[in-house]
Amino acid sequence: GESVGLHLPTLSVQEGDNSIINCAYSNSASDYFIWYKQESGKGPQFIIDIRSNMDKRQGQRVTVLLNKTVKHLSLQIAATQPGDSAVYFCAENGGYSSASKIIFGSGTRLSIRP
Amino acid sequence: NAGVTQTPKFQVLKTGQSMTLQCAQDMNHEYMSWYRQDPGMGLRLIHYSVGAGITDQGEVPNGYNVSRSTTEDFPLRLLSAAPSQTSVYFCASSYSTSGRHEQFFGPGTRLTVL
Numbered sequence: 001g002e003s004v005g006l007h008l009p010t011l012s013v014q015e016g017d018n019s020i021i022n023c024a025y026s027n028s029a030s031d032y033f034i035w036y037k038q039e040s041g042k043g044p045q046f047i048i049d050i051r052s053n054m055d056k057r058q059g060q061r062v063t064v065l066l067n068k069t070v071k072h073l074s075l076q077i078a079a080t081q082p083g084d085s086a087v088y089f090c091a092e093n094g095g096y097s098s099a100s101k102i103i104f105g106s107g108t109r110l111s112i113r114p
Numbered sequence: 115n116a117g118v119t120q121t122p123k124f125q126v127l128k129t130g131q132s133m134t135l136q137c138a139q140d141m142n143h144e145y146m147s148w149y150r151q152d153p154g155m156g157l158r159l160i161h162y163s164v165g166a167g168i169t170d171q172g173e174v175p176n177g178y179n180v181s182r183s184t185t186e187d188f189p190l191r192l193l194s195a196a197p198s199q200t201s202v203y204f205c206a207s208s209y210s211t212s213g214r215h216e217q218f219f220g221p222g223t224r225l226t227v228l
Contacts, residue, residue, distance in 0.1 A: 001227055008154060032215065043118075043204050043219030044157065089156055093215070102147070102217060103173065104156040 008087060010109045019077040021088050021108045026071060029095025034102065035075045036089045037065060044089060077110075080088070085112050115140050118220035120205050127195040133225050135190040136224070137205030145208040146188040147217070148180065150201040157204060163188055170208045195227045 008044045013019045031052040036044035050064045050073075054104040057064050073090050076084070088106040121136045139146065144165050149157035149172075159172030163182040177199060179191040188207075192199060202224050208217040 032213065034215070034217075043206075043222055044217075045219070046216045049214055049216070101159065101162055101170075102215070103159060103174065104149070108154050 008107045008109045011110055012111045012113055013080050014113050015080060015082060017080055019075075019080045019084065021075045021077075021110065023073040023075075023090035023105050023108075024071060025073060025090070025092050025105060027092060027094045028071065030092035031095055032093040033064070033066060033073050034091045035062075035073075036091060036104075037084075038087045038089065038107070040086075041045055047088075080110075080112055082112050082114075084110060086110060117141065118205055118207050118218050119187060120190045120203075120223050122223060123221070124224045126228065127192075128228050129196060130209050131195050133195065135192070135203055135205075135225070137190065137220060138186050139188075139190045139207035139218070140186065141207060141209075141218065143207040143209045144185070145210065145215075145217075145220075146182065147206045147208070147221035148178070148188070148190045149204045149206065150174065150199075151222075152201050160190065160203075192225075197227045199225065201225060207223060 026070045034049045035047045037047050046064050048059045048064050050066050061078045065074045087107045087109045090105045091102050118139045147162040148160040151157045158174045159180050161180040163169045166185050169180050202222045204222050205220045206217040
């Protein structure tokens with residue numbers, strides 16, 4: 001199959017450690033942000049989202065932090081597991097009210113060391 | 115539920131040929147979108163729809179047409195294929211509730227234009 005993410009930055013993490021994936025956005029009008037996970041050969045999968053009226057949101061083993069001042073978003077994965085190996089993308093709505101107009105940012109490949 | 119289905123899975127076209135990529139969802143979602151993903155890149159929004167009969171352009175709409183005659187289907191038409199359109203195409207459907215928006219992606223169509 002076709003490979004994607006060949007030239008993406010890579011984060012290598014020891015199994016069991018916490019992972020932190022960062023994302024910068026440029027559109028100050030964006031008020032809704034999403035993190036996606038994309039495994040090889042598959043479509044992206046929704047992980048967690050956050051609205052701009054929040055600084056932090058937690059899910060199961062994942063936490064998203066939003067710093068609107070510096071337009072920065074991060075995804076924290078606790079106790080990283082082999083199944084977490086994937087490319088992770090942040091996405092934003094650009095301030096558009098239409099829920100369909102979700103724009104993806106650059107991705108990061110997460111690699112797990114045994 | 116089958117979720118989001120896309121056909122075909124693979125397609126090879128010659129320059130100048132036209133074709134339609136099919137996308138269907140059985141979740142009664144209002145919103146549907148088409149993205150393309152080139153190697154080493156994130157997903158770029160081509161067109162999107164906020165409901166039957168309503169479509170709009172995304173980031174990279176040139177060379178593509180869409181229509182949304184039913185809630186379930188959102189086909190993407192390539193008018194005259196060019197090598198620059200070689201990519202993996204993903205369709206997504208989504209619902210929006212309380213300002214949150216979860217997209218579900220199909221498995222993708224891998225298109226090569228010679």
